[in-house]
Amino acid sequence: MIMELNKKEYFKRQTTLSEIGEQGQELLQKAKVLVIGCGGLGSPVAIYLATSGVGTIHLVDFDMVSVSNLHRQVFYKIKDIQKAKVEILAKEMKKRTPFVKVSFTNCAVDKNSILELISSYDVVVDGTDNLQIKYLINDACVLAKKPLVYGSLYKFDGYVATFNVLNGDGDYTCNLRDAFPKIASDIPNCEEAGTMNPIVGIIALLQANEVIKLITKTGKLLTNQLLIYNVLENTQFKMKLKKNKSLIFSTIFKDSNYLDIHCSTQDSSLLISSEELKKRINDKNIEVVSVLNNVDTLLPFKVSQKIPYKNFDVNTFTPDFKKNYVIVCPKGITSYDVTLKLKDKFPSLNVFSLFEGIEKY
Numbered sequence: 001m002i003m004e005l006n007k008k009e010y011f012k013r014q015t016t017l018s019e020i021g022e023q024g025q026e027l028l029q030k031a032k033v034l035v036i037g038c039g040g041l042g043s044p045v046a047i048y049l050a051t052s053g054v055g056t057i058h059l060v061d062f063d064m065v066s067v068s069n070l071h072r073q074v075f076y077k078i079k080d081i082q083k084a085k086v087e088i089l090a091k092e093m094k095k096r097t098p099f100v101k102v103s104f105t106n107c108a109v110d111k112n113s114i115l116e117l118i119s120s121y122d123v124v125v126d127g128t129d130n131l132q133i134k135y136l137i138n139d140a141c142v143l144a145k146k147p148l149v150y151g152s153l154y155k156f157d158g159y160v161a162t163f164n165v166l167n168g169d170g171d172y173t174c175n176l177r178d179a180f181p182k183i184a185s186d187i188p189n190c191e192e193a194g195t196m197n198p199i200v201g202i203i204a205l206l207q208a209n210e211v212i213k214l215i216t217k218t219g220k221l222l223t224n225q226l227l228i229y230n231v232l233e234n235t236q237f238k239m240k241l242k243k244n245k246s247l248i249f250s251t252i253f254k255d256s257n258y259l260d261i262h263c264s265t266q267d268s269s270l271l272i273s274s275e276e277l278k279k280r281i282n283d284k285n286i287e288v289v290s291v292l293n294n295v296d297t298l299l300p301f302k303v304s305q306k307i308p309y310k311n312f313d314v315n316t317f318t319p320d321f322k323k324n325y326v327i328v329c330p331k332g333i334t335s336y337d338v339t340l341k342l343k344d345k346f347p348s349l350n351v352f353s354l355f356e357g358i359e360k361y
Helices: 002-010 021-030 042-052 085-096 114-118 131-144 197-216 249-255 274-280 334-345
Strands: 032-036 056-060 101-105 123-126 148-154 157-163 225-230 235-240 286-290 324-328 350-354
Touching: 021 197, 032 042, 042 056, 042 085, 042 197, 056 085, 085 101, 114 131, 123 131, 123 197, 131 148, 131 249, 148 197, 157 197, 197 225, 324 334, 334 350
Parallel strands: 032 056, 032 123, 056 101, 123 148, 286 324, 324 350
Antiparallel strands: 148 157, 157 225, 225 235
16 A cells, blocks of 8 residues: 555656546556667656656666766766676666666667567667668567667767557558668668767657657657657757558568678688687787777776777788787777788788677777
């Protein structure tokens, strides 16, 4: 009885809204939401949904908290560095409300697991920063007939949409492939392109807002359109989307591997695994070069040089041919590009890219 009274008091400001009321609050309490990605987008989404009264939330992320996360992923603290994001975020949610059941999966989503993963949830939220994974989530939601609240970032722009919602005529609204049919191979993530923290929070809250409206059947959803918000100009633009009914998602899902194009075509002779580097990291003839754009990022090992990828010029690089060079970056993408350039310029140079980057080290 006391818990019930406290619950009413907790959500009083929200249930006072005639558009929500007790009925809308009950819909939120019964809802099950899956949040994939618990970084700058996913962590605020999860917190706001929990404190809005969503009854069941499952978190998915493979990553640990890093120093470079803290400026925009504001629910993580300095003491959380090198701890699993999903575990920390689940604890933060429980601190704020006793009315949510929180669970988490501390691993990355992939093609083999995603359909089973999303099957138990009413709404899926995309808080990831990997374009390939975004298409994987989108395509799986279309196949499973699950609504998807999409969010993404690029420098000073943020993008929000609610995809794949069942219409009154039995059809579903537009999805990511109606906006961008093919996966682009030249769009960097926030690690490589950079981002300001206000735009991250703005887009995350717009995503949370879409989820709440979707569950409570309140307001107008961002369906069949993509909202683009620019934080520098404080402008927003809604791009109308048209349904492409010729797409066969069972075939698309079957034929796509959803791996980064750069990673899937890398020459194994130019790669070094984390296990091998750990064995050789202290060898005198190993020269580790970081090409992370953020030179202040905390690395798991000492490096000989720090050259931001955006500033790297193979023509000004002077190698020591007695050394074995290992190029490192977050995901093994830009480091492989640098390795190719060095190998092309200096064919006899022993140079390798750290496979899958320092995130998997």
